[in-house]
Amino acid sequence: xxxxxxxxxxxxxxxxxxxxxxxxxxxxxxxxxxxxxxxxxxxxxxxxxxxxxxxxxxxxxxxxxxxxxxxxxxxxxxxxxxxxxxxxxxxxxxxxxxxxxxxxxxxxxxxxxxxxxxxxxxxxxxxxxxxxxxxxxxxxxxxxxxxxxxxxxxxxxxxxxxxxxxxxxxxxxxxxxxxxxxxxxxxxxxxxxxxxxxx
Numbered sequence: 001x002x003x004x005x006x007x008x009x010x011x012x013x014x015x016x017x018x019x020x021x022x023x024x025x026x027x028x029x030x031x032x033x034x035x036x037x038x039x040x041x042x043x044x045x046x047x048x049x050x051x052x053x054x055x056x057x058x059x060x061x062x063x064x065x066x067x068x069x070x071x072x073x074x075x076x077x078x079x080x081x082x083x084x085x086x087x088x089x090x091x092x093x094x095x096x097x098x099x100x101x102x103x104x105x106x107x108x109x110x111x112x113x114x115x116x117x118x119x120x121x122x123x124x125x126x127x128x129x130x131x132x133x134x135x136x137x138x139x140x141x142x143x144x145x146x147x148x149x150x151x152x153x154x155x156x157x158x159x160x161x162x163x164x165x166x167x168x169x170x171x172x173x174x175x176x177x178x179x180x181x182x183x184x185x186x187x188x189x190x191x192x193x194x195x196x197x198x199x
Contacts, residue, residue: 011107012046028054042066131163
């Protein structure tokens with residue numbers, strides 16, 4: 001039986017915020033030491049590469065989902081298992097096909113695309129993956145506001161927003177531990193949708 005795989009949706013650039021980088025370093029170590037396989041989209045640059053590099057200090061269980069156009073990068077990538085997909089669309093499919101949990105970290109347009117993809121496909125019962133969002137210093141607040149507006153105007157069912165929001169790296173680690181069966185019973189939960197909450 002394989003270890004559970006956790007996909008980290010994150011950017012291909014390093015942010016200019018040392019505190020965020022240090023928090024992500026702690027996250028990579030925690031995930032490695034609690035028995036996960038980390039899944040990554042096939043890049044050795046930015047936070048994507050950083051997370052794998054930090055994870056690999058404690059575990060070799062790295063799973064790559066690599067679009068064909070990046071095959072030339074294989075020699076520079078650090079991984080234990082690899083699946084090659086046709087293109088970026090195939091990589092998105094691979095996130096929910098091959099992984100058990102998805103963590104959305106602060107990132108750019110590609111990260112937001114991955115976030116929207118996993119909540120959209122979950123909405124249509126295509127998967128039941130846990131989705132956790134690290135809302136570092138309110139990074140995703142504007143996006144959450146837009147999603148709540150979609151619900152308020154009837155474009156989106158409230159039930160589609162079944163993901164948990166962690167404001168601290170400690171809370172994110174608790175979510176991840178619960179998903180891996182390391183924590184029993186209730187744990188801290190925060191959703192962007194609350195009763196009678198206004199935008």
